[in-house]
Amino acid sequence: MSTVAAETSPSDPIPSFDNLLLDCPEEGIVILSSYQGSHEFLVPKLYIIHSSPILREEILLPPNPRPGLSATAVQSGVEGSTDSDTANANAHCVVQLPVNGTTLISLLSYILPVPPILPSTAEQIMELLSVAQMYKMDVVLTHLRNHIAQRQPPLIRKETAFSIYALAQKYGLRTEALQAARCTLSFSSLTFQGLAEEDKLRLMPGAFLHELWKYHRRFWSILSSEIYEFKASRVGELAIAKDSNCESLTDSGIPYWLDGYLFRLGSACIHNFLDFTTFHSEYGDHSEGRCSKMHDHGCLYCSEVSDEVLHEFWEALGAVVQGSMAKVRFLPITVSVDRTELGWCTG
């Protein structure tokens, strides 16, 4: 395959494309990036056709001159190639994609049998996912998401969750928007005060923020009733509460400290609710007598509760939280995709 950077933007260096060089068969196709300078790549048509039903349709349809087609784009040669290559490119079908050169190279690296190139920034990764989604490149999407899942540090984490959520909403990426929204649940109580203090308000338009807020509300509502159910039917069966001789038990036989912890969790009063340390610290307050209601010596019975018992409870509680997350409806903001923006093809 021959490549060309017809106009390289100085602020957007294109990664090396050496690994993508393939011998271009006769059935080649010119893929053109349209943003931030035009870049052309002559690639085997077969891969493109198999990667996307939309591009297949575009490519296999009879040539249909588009009014917006740039004559220079069609006739521009492939830089660094021979005259015959250029003539060949001119004779090939041209598909223009609404992406910049960097994203196009990454996209092609996931389509062609070459080592994949995952972009370096979150914005570029999300743009790449959005292009793959826009062209219904299911295999590329799966490959890409697997690749992202192996990334260290993870793409979606506390520091990036809000910006990834905003980008995912912007690009209509439901999967990533949901993952990021879930991530925000574990550390943010979602208040304007908190968002402003972390300078997160400018990250997203109000519509995205409003959807995130509604997602949080739905989650806390579900978690609250799930915790109630958990307390009523499951906690008593777990070793932490079963036949407990704790010095401070509720009427239902659950240690007060645990009952209080679950109550506050269900009332959205515990921010780091997926943090075992917070839970363990509350256990310590009770068993070591740091809690104001306890005697100085703490609870002798609970102080002998083993780590296994605590972990058994924690895992059961984690399942409740995860189950609640799975039950929350998530409605991404609809992003309409205009087919006329998908690109064009001419033979």
Add this chain to the structure above:
Amino acid sequence: MLGIEGTRPENDVQTKEARVPSSYSDMPNADIILQSSDLVNFHVHQSVLVTSSPFFRDMFSLPQPPNGTTFDGLSVVSVSEDAEVLNSLISMLYPVPPEMPHSSNNILALLSAADKYDMGAVQSFIRAEASRKELLSPTDSGGVFKMYAIAYNKRLAPEMERAARLTLDHPLTFKSIGEGLRLFDGWALRGLADFRHRCLRELALRMRSFLDGKNGPSKIWTGCPSVGGRAFLPQWLVELSFEWHPSDGHRFSNAIPTYVQVFDEFMKALRKHVDEKDCHFCSKVYTLEGNKYCKGMEEVLEQARNVPTPALGDVQGI
């Protein structure tokens, strides 16, 4: 078709039923049609548009496309305003009773249209009418935040400033903004948060001076028998100051107290103190200097709210 806001296919006007409001259907000697975004045709006079709007004057001075859309033999200019807003705008160009839109959203849209078409006098008139009839004075939190977002989006600086100050009476929470949050640009939210933060800081600063029992206006109370500690203030005022004086933990997302609220609390606390302690000193001070003291309190609260509002020019993308 002469397009102000982009163009439509030429056949559009002919295939869709264009309505004509009665007031503008038989305008004598009308020579042009303004078509609203919801396809209502207004038969008007080019000379009227040219006189009131440099925008239209410049537009009509350019050669018109030969294949422009016509309706009833008149050229059609398609605009982005809907019929209610366009009707109001046109009513302000003719010697007829001006028709203000019914909703505050459309009043803002009307102001925005007047701005877009460079109709300065019309815009001033709308603002005066809106002010006289209190048409842009929402009292509910949702309405206030919505007004701020719309004014911000339409770059209507005076309305944005007014709305930003009105938001101070309401907490900045998801619940109080409600569905109106969907209208907000991220920078608009950030600007509003910054503004409220600055108001709170200003309030803290001014309250500290005001409640200084040694050198500030509150030193008038230092003769009260209940004065004690380093504050040089009577106990009832110390307790009250905790509520007034925003501490580090005070959140800008809370509503900023109004003078009426603060005055009510002040009077309640003073009455309680005078009644319970039979404090003749505080009673006498209030009689002699209460008005002046409360006036000072009002100024503090007013000045705290008078910090510069978010500026459109400072915001990214504008």
